Amino acid sequence: SQTIHQWPATLVQPVGSPLSLECTVEGTSNPNLYWYRQAAGRGLQLLFYSVGIGQISSEVPQNLSASRPQDRQFILSSKKLLLSDSGFYLCAWSAGRVQPQHFGDGTRLSIL
Amino acid sequence: AQSVTQLGSHVSVSEGALVLLRCNYSSSVPPYLFWYVQYPNQGLQLLLKYTSAATLVKGINGFEAEFKKSETSFHLTKPSAHMSDAAEYFCAVLSGNTPLVFGKGTRLSVIA
Numbered sequence: 001s002q003t004i005h006q007w008p009a010t011l012v013q014p015v016g017s018p019l020s021l022e023c024t025v026e027g028t029s030n031p032n033l034y035w036y037r038q039a040a041g042r043g044l045q046l047l048f049y050s051v052g053i054g055q056i057s058s059e060v061p062q063n064l065s066a067s068r069p070q071d072r073q074f075i076l077s078s079k080k081l082l083l084s085d086s087g088f089y090l091c092a093w094s095a096g097r098v099q100p101q102h103f104g105d106g107t108r109l110s111i112l
Numbered sequence: 113a114q115s116v117t118q119l120g121s122h123v124s125v126s127e128g129a130l131v132l133l134r135c136n137y138s139s140s141v142p143p144y145l146f147w148y149v150q151y152p153n154q155g156l157q158l159l160l161k162y163t164s165a166a167t168l169v170k171g172i173n174g175f176e177a178e179f180k181k182s183e184t185s186f187h188l189t190k191p192s193a194h195m196s197d198a199a200e201y202f203c204a205v206l207s208g209n210t211p212l213v214f215g216k217g218t219r220l221s222v223i224a
Contacts, residue, residue, distance in 0.1 A: 103155030
């Protein structure tokens with residue numbers, strides 16, 4: 001069966017520090033991969049999605065970036081975190097664009 | 113552009129009572145519709161999906177939803193609420209070539 005791993009579960013970072021969140025999927029090949037940010041009372045905001053290695057689509061301009069160095073690995077990065085980057089970050093995968101998305105357990109990021 | 117409106121950011125029901133969570137969508141083409149559930153500090157879990165087959169869709173944990181094109185609705189119901197149903201519920205719509213769009217969520221409280 002397919003599984004998705006996301007780490008770390010929680011992270012506290014100072015303003016201006018770099019960020020790297022990692023997500024990996026097991027048990028499937030060539031998945032679509034997604035990064036979301038969830039703020040309280042505002043639902044899920046799609047940040048990036050990828051349909052293949054090296055193919056990244058950005059939905060919201062900001063100081064975050066994403067990379068897909070391997071088929072089942074998706075990384076969310078920032079060179080300098082802002083206070084507004086605080087939130088709950090979720091990684092998800094799907095077998096295709098119209099297939100249901102399956103989510104990891106999320107990373108709660110607090111910026112001090 | 114597609115959009116989702118979830119009526120009521122917070123719904124409270126008594127244990128054993130009917131659960132009704134409302135979702136209305138906007139889409140210019142036949143949509144795919146999904147309901148997800150999120151427990152505290154976890155990712156989203158798929159409850160059910162509508163993909164243009166039967167209009168009444170049965171999901172996990174006794175939930176079901178009915179697609180009504182004339183009302184552009186996809187309300188989620190469960191005949192009898194259980195304490196374990198307390199969580200946040202998200203409706204989502206996918207249509208055309210645009211990414212999945214989530215509603216802002218409805219928090220369900222179940223009162224003993």
